[in-house]
Amino acid sequence: xxxxxxxxxxxxxxxxxxxxxxxxxxxxxxxxxxxxxxxxxxxxxxxxxxxxxxxxxxxxxxxxxxxxxxxxxxxxxxxxxxxxxxxxxxxxxxxxxxxxxxxxxxxxxxxxxxxxxxxxxxxxxxxxxxxxxxxxxxxxxxxxxxxxxxxxxxxxxxxxxxxxxxxxxxxxxxxxxxxxxxxxxxxxxxxxxxxxxxxx
Amino acid sequence: xxxxxxxxxxxxxxxxxxxxxxxxxxxxxxxxxxxxxxxxxxxxxxxxxxxxxxxxxxxxxxxxxxxxxxxxxxxxxxxxxxxxxxxxxxxxxxxxxxxxxxxxxxxxxxxxxxxxxxxxxxxxxxxxxxxxxxxxxxxxxxxxxxxxxxxxxxxxxxxxxxxxxxxxxxxxxxxxxxxxxxxxxxxxxxxxxxxxxxxx
Amino acid sequence: xxxxxxxxxxxxxxxxxxxxxxxxxxxxxxxxxxxxxxxxxxxxxxxxxxxxxxxxxxxxxxxxxxxxxxxxxxxxxxxxxxxxxxxxxxxxxxxxxxxxxxxxxxxxxxxxxxxxxxxxxxxxxxxxxxxxxxxxxxxxxxxxxxxxxxxxxxxxxxxxxxxxxxxxxxxxxxxxxxxxxxxxxxxxxxxxxxxxxxxx
Amino acid sequence: xxxxxxxxxxxxxxxxxxxxxxxxxxxxxxxxxxxxxxxxxxxxxxxxxxxxxxxxxxxxxxxxxxxxxxxxxxxxxxxxxxxxxxxxxxxxxxxxxxxxxxxxxxxxxxxxxxxxxxxxxxxxxxxxxxxxxxxxxxxxxxxxxxxxxxxxxxxxxxxxxxxxxxxxxxxxxxxxxxxxxxxxxxxxxxxxxxxxxxxx
DNA sequence: CATGAATGAGATTTCATTCAT
DNA sequence: CATGAATGAAATCTCATTCAT
Numbered sequence: 150x151x152x153x154x155x156x157x158x159x160x161x162x163x164x165x166x167x168x169x170x171x172x173x174x175x176x177x178x179x180x181x182x183x184x185x186x187x188x189x190x191x192x193x194x195x196x197x198x199x200x201x202x203x204x205x206x207x208x209x210x211x212x213x214x215x216x217x218x219x220x221x222x223x224x225x226x227x228x229x230x231x232x233x234x235x236x237x238x239x240x241x242x243x244x245x246x247x248x249x250x251x252x253x254x255x256x257x258x259x260x261x262x263x264x265x266x267x268x269x270x271x272x273x274x275x276x277x278x279x280x281x282x283x284x285x286x287x288x289x290x291x292x293x294x295x296x297x298x299x300x301x302x303x304x305x306x307x308x309x310x311x312x313x314x315x316x317x318x319x320x321x322x323x324x325x326x327x328x329x330x331x332x333x334x335x336x337x338x339x340x341x342x343x344x345x346x347x348x349x
Numbered sequence: 350x351x352x353x354x355x356x357x358x359x360x361x362x363x364x365x366x367x368x369x370x371x372x373x374x375x376x377x378x379x380x381x382x383x384x385x386x387x388x389x390x391x392x393x394x395x396x397x398x399x400x401x402x403x404x405x406x407x408x409x410x411x412x413x414x415x416x417x418x419x420x421x422x423x424x425x426x427x428x429x430x431x432x433x434x435x436x437x438x439x440x441x442x443x444x445x446x447x448x449x450x451x452x453x454x455x456x457x458x459x460x461x462x463x464x465x466x467x468x469x470x471x472x473x474x475x476x477x478x479x480x481x482x483x484x485x486x487x488x489x490x491x492x493x494x495x496x497x498x499x500x501x502x503x504x505x506x507x508x509x510x511x512x513x514x515x516x517x518x519x520x521x522x523x524x525x526x527x528x529x530x531x532x533x534x535x536x537x538x539x540x541x542x543x544x545x546x547x548x549x
Numbered sequence: 550x551x552x553x554x555x556x557x558x559x560x561x562x563x564x565x566x567x568x569x570x571x572x573x574x575x576x577x578x579x580x581x582x583x584x585x586x587x588x589x590x591x592x593x594x595x596x597x598x599x600x601x602x603x604x605x606x607x608x609x610x611x612x613x614x615x616x617x618x619x620x621x622x623x624x625x626x627x628x629x630x631x632x633x634x635x636x637x638x639x640x641x642x643x644x645x646x647x648x649x650x651x652x653x654x655x656x657x658x659x660x661x662x663x664x665x666x667x668x669x670x671x672x673x674x675x676x677x678x679x680x681x682x683x684x685x686x687x688x689x690x691x692x693x694x695x696x697x698x699x700x701x702x703x704x705x706x707x708x709x710x711x712x713x714x715x716x717x718x719x720x721x722x723x724x725x726x727x728x729x730x731x732x733x734x735x736x737x738x739x740x741x742x743x744x745x746x747x748x749x
Numbered sequence: 750x751x752x753x754x755x756x757x758x759x760x761x762x763x764x765x766x767x768x769x770x771x772x773x774x775x776x777x778x779x780x781x782x783x784x785x786x787x788x789x790x791x792x793x794x795x796x797x798x799x800x801x802x803x804x805x806x807x808x809x810x811x812x813x814x815x816x817x818x819x820x821x822x823x824x825x826x827x828x829x830x831x832x833x834x835x836x837x838x839x840x841x842x843x844x845x846x847x848x849x850x851x852x853x854x855x856x857x858x859x860x861x862x863x864x865x866x867x868x869x870x871x872x873x874x875x876x877x878x879x880x881x882x883x884x885x886x887x888x889x890x891x892x893x894x895x896x897x898x899x900x901x902x903x904x905x906x907x908x909x910x911x912x913x914x915x916x917x918x919x920x921x922x923x924x925x926x927x928x929x930x931x932x933x934x935x936x937x938x939x940x941x942x943x944x945x946x947x948x949x
Numbered sequence: 950c951a952t953g954a955a956t957g958a959g960a961t962t963t964c965a966t967t968c969a970t
Numbered sequence: 971c972a973t974g975a976a977t978g979a980a981a982t983c984t985c986a987t988t989c990a991t
Contacts, residue, residue, distance in 0.1 A: 154970075159975060178461070183960065194977045199962065201975095257460040259515060261380075271519070297537050305538070308512030309505050315459060319471065337497045338505070341541055359950075384986060394952045396988085405986065559971075580861075584965060594973045596967085605965065659915060660857040661778070671919065697937045705909050705938070712908030715859060719871070737897050738905070741941055754991075759954060783981065794956045799983060801954095 163201050165191045170212045175250035179209060179258050206263040213255065213266045220248050221276035228280035234343060237284045238306065238335045241277060245310070246327040253314045253326070278303050288343075295342055306338055363401045365391045370412045375450035379409060379458050406463040413455065413462070414469045420448050421476035428480035434543060437484045438506065438535045441477060445510070446527040453526070456514045478503050488543075495542060506538055563601045565591045570612045575650035579609060579658050606663040613655065613662070614669045620648050621676035628680035634743060637684045638706065638735045641677060645710070646727040653726070656714045678703050688743075695742055706738055763801050765791045770812045775850035779809060779858050806863040813855065813866045820848050821876035828880040834943060837884045838906065838935045841877060845910070846927040853914045853926070878903050888943075895942060906938055 169190040173182050184205055188195045202208035227240035245252050255262075255270055262270065278300075285299045313334065317326045369390040373382050384405055388395045402408035427440035445452050455462075455470055462470070478500070485499045513534065517526045569590040573582050584605055588595045602608035624644035631637045645652050655662075655670055662670070678700075685699045713734065717726045769790040773782050784805055788795045802808035824844035831837045845852050855862075855870055862870065878900075885899045913934065917926045 155974070158970090162975075180461075184962090185960085193975095196963085196978060197976055200977090203962090205961070260457045260518070261378075261461070295541070297540060301533070301537050304512055305505060305509050305541075308508035308510075310508075311515075312504055312508030312511060315511075318460070333501070337501050340497060341495070341505075362951090383984090388953095395954095396952050397950085399987065400950065400952090562972090578861075583963090588974095595975090596973050597971085599966065600971065600973090657860045660918070661780075661861070695941070697940060701933070701937050704912055705905060705941075708908035708910075708912030709905050710908075711912060711915075712904055715911075718860070733901070737901050740897060741895070741905075755953065758991090762954075784983085785981080793954095796957060796984085797955055800956090803983090805982070 159201075162191075162193065162197065166193070166198060166201055166208075167212055167215055170208060171216055171251055174209075174212060174254055179254055180261055184208070206265065209263055210265040210269060213262070214269045216248060216251060217255075217269050217273040220244055220252065221273050223247060224277050224280070231280065231284060234284055234288060235335060235339050237280050238338065239331075240280070241306075242310070242327050242331045242335065244277075245314075246331070249314075249327055250324065253317055256311045256314045274307070277307075281306065297342075302342060309334060309338060359401075362391075362393060362397065366393070366398060366401055366408075367412055367415050370408060371416050371451060374409075374412060374454055375448075379454055380461055384408070406465065409463055410465040410469060413466045416448065416451060417455075417469050417473040420444060420452065421473050423447060424477050424480065431480065431484060434484055434488060435535060435539050437480050438538065439531075440480070441506075442510070442527050442531045442535065444477075445514075446531070449514075449527055450524065453514045453517055456511045474507065477507075481506065497542075502542060509534060509538060559601075562591075562593060562597065566593070566598060566601055566608075567612055567615050570608060571616050571651060574609075574612060574654055575648075579654055580661055584608070606665065609663055610665040610669060613666045616648065616651060617655075617669050617673040620644060620652065621673050623647060624677050624680065631680065631684060632687075634684055634688055635735060635739050637680050638738065639731075641681070641706075642710070642727050642731045642735065644677075645714075646731070649714075649727055650724065653714045653717055656711045674707065677707075681706065697742075702742060709734060709738060759801075762791075762793065762797065766793070766798060766801055766808075767812055767815055770808060771816055771851055774809075774812060774854055779854055780861055784808070806865065809863055810865040810869060813862070814869045816848060816851060817855075817869050817873040820844055820852065821873050823847060824877050824880070831880065831884060834884055834888055835935055835939050837880050838938065839931075840880070841906075842910070842927050842931045842935065844877075845914075846931070849914075849927055850924065853917055856911045856914045874907070877907075881906065897942075902942060909934060909938060 166187060170182070170187045173186050173190050177186065184198050185195050187208070188198045191198075198208065202211060224241060224244035227243050228237050231237045231240055259267065259270065281303045282299050285302060289295075289299075313320050313326050313330055317324065320326055321329045366387060370382070370387045373386050373390050377386065384398050385395050387408070388398045391398075398408065402411060424441060424444035427443050428437050431437045431440055459467065459470065481503045482499050485502060489495075489499075513520050513526050513530055517524065520526055521529045566587060570582070570587045573586050573590050577586065584598050585595050587608070588598045591598075598608065602611060624641060627640035627643050628637050631640055659667065659670065681703045682699050685702060689695075689699075713720050713726050713730055717724065720726055721729045766787060770782070770787045773786055773790050777786065784798050785795050787808070788798045791798075798808065802811060824841060827840035827843050828837050831840055859867065859870065881903045882899050885902060889895075889899075913920050913926050913930055917924065920926055921929045
């Protein structure tokens with residue numbers, strides 16, 4: 150019982166660190182955040198961070214893993230019951246929106262992250278693409294689809310969304326890109342891909 | 350006269366620095382390149398770099414300005430006589446391909462660059478969008494276009510291209526994304542936007 | 550009664566710590582061993598080490614004291630009945646051999662140890678020298694000795710042995726210096742000191 | 750010419766750093782000296798040390814290399830013309846004495862040094878053993894030697910000397926072990942090995 | 950002007966020691 | 971007492987920038 154208490158406390162500190170790191174990363178950027186920033190944000194000493202995460206790389210990777218999983222999970226939840234493409238897209242954006250500042254950082258720093266972290270990030274993308282592909286396939290069978298490979302359709306969509314996020318400072322200096330452009334993006338992208346096939 | 354000679358000399362050193370910085374940036378990344386790397390690549394002393402560019406930020410900005418302008422110019426040249434959208438897209442990619450490693454770095458590090466550098470980068474994008482818009486408008490008038498705002502069409506295209514470049518390590522580890530995927534991207538994107546409008 | 554139990558328990562933990570520290574010191578070196586290594590080896594918590602030994606220095610000193618005493622004692626046992634110098638030398642090496650890895654560490658780190666630890670180490674040497682001197686004196690009286698001060702003879706012997714131990718990595722990378730060189734050292738050293746005195 | 754000046758200045762700083770490091774090492778010990786101690790002793794900034802020696806290990810190795818070479822060289826000089834073993838031993842000790850505090854640190858920390866440094870140190874020992882072996886062989890041929898392998902005789906001698914140095918704090922707290930014991934060591938060691946061979 | 954040696958403000962990481970539970 | 975989470979004082983190393991020559 151006592152043991153459980155201590156473990157709980159440690160677990161709490163760990164969670165607090167992950168959470169604060171998540172917040173600080175979202176705010177200041179991932180690679181620009183010093184270990185001491187996180188310690189400070191979590192109200193613990195410098196050394197404590199290292200007691201929980203052996204190196205900076207480990208911390209970064211775990212934060213991305215943790216919240217990447219959350220994002221993927223949430224997207225699953227939201228997208229699971231979707232019938233039509235519009236719904237999937239909306240679910241995707243809704244999932245992102247809940248973590249927008251952090252997700253945006255991932256988009257921005259993507260290639261500069263430690264390799265392990267990048268791997269995690271890639272797996273998050275895969276999770277998202279799953280639902281997209283499924284619905285795309287279904288629509289295709291219904292004859293509503295178009296003759297463009299699904300993965301390319303997905304890349305177009307993600308490319309579009311990431312483009313807006315990557316340039317969030319231009320598109321939405323106040324920071325809410327999805328809120329401001331989400332509907333537009335969905336509408337236009339849908340319109341583009343869902344027109345009935347060309348007719349002679 | 351002597352003065353002129355000296356100025357000439359200085360100008361030459363400056364050009365050499367810009368060029369070598371461009372090369373090293375393309376290779377090692379922009380923010381990961383040390384001032385001394387550039388000095389070494391240019392065969393001048395470490396201090397000389399600072400004689401020409403007061404700070405690292407200034408150097409980075411000027412390199413991006415210089416080569417951004419070149420990229421924009423080249424795109425103009427290539428896209429100027431284009432009649433159809435496919436041609437514009439091809440011109441765009443051709444322009445990028447000539448500077449692919451450096452351009453890719455800009456895509457990747459975009460938001461981490463000094464602000465001034467980012468401004469420059471934005472202006473490069475504008476230059477490119479100009480031709481796109483012009484042809485899009487023309488096609489629209491000819492009845493071949495679709496009822497999606499041109500800037501969105503552009504963002505989709507650029508988003509798609511940048512998505513491939515930003516993930517070049519996954520898509521084309523050998524480093525030639527455009528060569529490998531250029532045609533695919535153009536074909537599919539064109540197919541998507543150029544189908545005759547829906548008919549009742 | 551309960552108290553006694555507890556004291557017993559405590560005493561046991563203390564012994565376990567000393568023993569495990571001894572083992573870890575022999576393996577990883579004394580000054581290179583972290584307090585937490587010892588805790589781990591002993592299967593107790595990090596803090597427990599400090600409950601038994603106020604500081605690292607105290608722990609090191611007590612380990613050396615404890616095992617130094619053991620080494621000295623064992624040497625006494627082995628050397629006690631020795632008649633001839635060869636026997637004493639053999640006893641000495643036999644004593645060392647039983648603790649070779651740890652003893653070697655003492656030789657190597659000798660001067661870098663906390664002062665108290667060093668004092669202990671010196672006293673171990675004295676214990677060993679006692680038997681050496683006794684036999685040397687006896688042989689001298691029998692006319693078999695030579696006219697070199699006993700303490701110098703001892704220092705030569707110890708110097709020789711320690712030289713091999715201190716360079717164990719060169720002499721016996723597998724780690725058994727005494728096993729490999731013990732006989733050679735004894736034979737040659739004996740030959741040197743035990744030749745009958747010069748004769749005209 | 751100007752270039753020569755700058756180079757000279759750099760060389761001077763480098764030499765100063767090596768020299769001060771040598772002094773500080775002799776005083777405080779090698780592994781216990783912080784890079785900043787050396788910077789301070791040399792009157793330069795912390796970063797300067799790293800400008801000249803990429804890592805601590807490199808610095809340590811170079812100091813040992815430099816002064817190791819000096820010690821070996823000096824020993825060569827002193828031992829070169831020696832006819833008899835006593836002279837060689839005296840030369841050896843004289844060579845050591847000129848660098849006693851530093852040499853003592855090498856003896857003490859030997860096994861704790863970075864591997865590269867240890868290699869250097871081993872090569873210094875080899876250099877010294879060369880003269881010893883040469884004279885020993887000569888004496889052997891003259892019939893003055895004894896039937897103990899030369900390398901063992903050398904190890905006995907070096908073991909003896911190092912034993913005194915390693916325990917300098919006990920033997921000569923004022924720090925001049927060789928001055929105090931040199932003659933004694935030579936005399937007794939010589940007496941031991943140079944007695945005419947046993948006679949029946 | 951060019952040079953490149955020197956500077957010093959950080960950043961990460963380690964580990965003995967403390968102390969609340 | 972035992973526990974082990976938290977602490978924080980060091981120590982190494984990097985690199986943009988300065989400045990005497």
